[in-house]
């Protein structure tokens with residue numbers, strides 16, 4: 283099972299880039315894409331696809347990671363398609379909704395942009411070990427330390443959140459299997475029974491996760507975790523490839539913004 | 547030296563008295579096994595060794611450091627490593643090397659030193675090739691090895707293992723036992739909880755815990771010679787000892803104070819030759 287946040291080993295150049303550059307690129311991308319026009323968006327998406335191709339990660343793996351978000355993607359599409367004003371060519375009278383050309387293109391555009399964002403995030407997390415991403419976040423948050431923001435604690439919290447995510451999922455699966463083993467059948471059950479099963483599933487998952495978290499806390503203490511400063515195993519150092527990448531990224535975003543301006 | 551001096555421990559919420567006056571000394575470089583029926587207090591006892599829990603009464607001294615003094619905790623936890631029963635709940639990092647680095651990071655070592663320790667620890671348990679792997683995708687046996695490496699990276703003088711071979715297949719279990727044995731030859735003190743009597747017999751000293759107390763203590767031959775007492779507690783014997791006892795009951799002249807496979811083989815060879 284791969285999900286967003288999974289790291290997958292590989293040897294492509296993108297793996298060796300300084301995580302600070304990758305993280306900054308994703309952040310810049312997520313800002314500029316909000317204002318992007320259609321053509322530049324396509325340009326950006328294609329660039330990401332090329333990047334994905336050269337990362338050596340298989341399409342299937344990426345698809346697997348994106349799949350849980352499918353619902354949101356479809357939702358985003360329909361919300362934009364149905365609620366954008368324009369000349370309706372199809373109206374669903376009973377709900378008072380209508381589809382228009384403008385709506386459809388807005389739907390496609392926003393969905394495409396959202397997909398770009400997901401792809402960028404997936405590429406970042408699949409090609410950088412979590413510790414590196416955390417080190418990069420810590421680096422950018424570092425100035426906040428002067429304001430007494432507990433940056434080290436935040437970094438450990440992110441690490442634990444990443445660690446607990448698969449635990450949560452597997453706990454859920456385990457309990458669902460247990461429910462089925464005791465004769466619960468989702469398809470044949472009525473509404474009330476399904477709600478009940480859902481509630482007991484939620485309670486059980488939460489209890490299980492709290493117990494795990496408790497044990498994890500003890501294990502952390504046993505390995506000398508204190509809340510103050512920790513050093514890091516990850517060493518962030520820019521080498522020539524990083525500077526080259528930084529240069530190309532700047533050029534890329536510059537072209538992107540210029541395109542966006544010209545084709546507006 | 548670890549010295550446990552007449553300690554009492556109670557789980558307050560449930561009102562369970564888990565330890566009722568345990569005293570024990572563990573020398574540096576010793577290999578000690580802790581055995582006893584379920585719920586007798588073994589896990590509770592070893593959690594005292596690195597100050598995860600503190601005795602209600604009595605004291606635990608690690609190389610002269612009292613666990614009741616919070617100031618000592620960092621030093622104590624660097625000296626005594628703890629390999630918990632379930633590796634799942636003690637792996638903190640997402641990748642193998644990140645997890646192994648967790649302890650040294652807490653010790654605030656510089657990056658180069660952390661890297662060196664991580665590589666060394668992975669090497670010692672023989673999983674250097676797993677360094678970059680995501681821990682979620684490891685087998686149970688591999689996770690157990692990662693947990694051990696995480697402890698080794700702190701370079702402890704003593705390591706407490708809580709049922710390190712539970713749920714492993716024989717090959718994986720053997721691998722862990724080999725690592726424990728090797729650590730011991732490198733003068734790391736081992737405290738080894740187990741329900742497997744063949745494993746317990748590997749130690750130089752066996753301590754039997756029952757109902758929160760030390761009920762017997764001695765070398766493996768001694769302890770496994772007290773068949774009646776062990777059976778009273780519902781405990782078994784090492785398989786070879788049991789085999790020899792049965793032979794003896796059937797009238798064959800064999801020694802029964804034997805716990806190791808090699809010695810038992812000798813006894814049986816002797817038996818065959820004399821017939």
Ligand SMILES: Nc1ncnc2c1ncn2[C@@H]1O[C@H](COP(=O)(O)OP(=O)(O)OP(=O)(O)O)[C@@H](O)[C@H]1O
Pocket residue numbers: 557560562563564582583584585586587588589590591
């Ligand atoms: N966290 C806890 N809260 C309350 N009671 C506990 C807790 N942990 C253990 N106990 C109780 O304390 C007693 C000793 O437990 P402990 O886990 O030390 O036994 P053990 O010898 O390790 O057993 P096992 O061989 O089953 O692992 C048991 O009666 C147990 O129910």
Ligand SMILES: [Mg+2]
Pocket residue numbers: 588589590631708
């Ligand atoms: Mg136990």
